[in-house]
Amino acid sequence: MQVQIISGERCTGKTTKLKAIQTDLKNHGIQVPIFVGESCTTPFFLNQIASQAMAGAKHFLADDCTQFQIKAVMELRAQGLHSGIPSDFVLHLVRQA
DSSP states (O other): OEEEEEOOSTTSSHHHHHHHHHHHHHHTTOOOOEEEGGGSOHHHHHHHHHHHHHTTOSEEEEEEEOHHHHHHHHHHHHTGGGGSOOTTOEEEEEEOO
C-alpha cells in the first residue's frame, strides 16, 4: 500500500489537487469517489479503505482527513502484507488544515 499525504494551510489548493488526481484517473477510465474523512469515524474510514481494496480498487481518495485517520492509515501501512491491503493500492489523503 502506498500513501500520499497532501498537507498545507487553509486555502492552499489541497482539495483542488485531490480533484485533479480524480480527473486524471477519470481520463484514464478509472472512476474513484472522494471520501470526506471528517464526516466519519476512524474505524469506519479504515473499513472504507479495506472495502475498496478488497473490491479491487487501486486508488482511494479522501479529503479533510483527521490526524487520527492518517495515523491509523500509517499504522495499517506498517503492517505490510499482514494488513490485507494489496501493495499496489494507492491512497491520496488530504490532511485537515
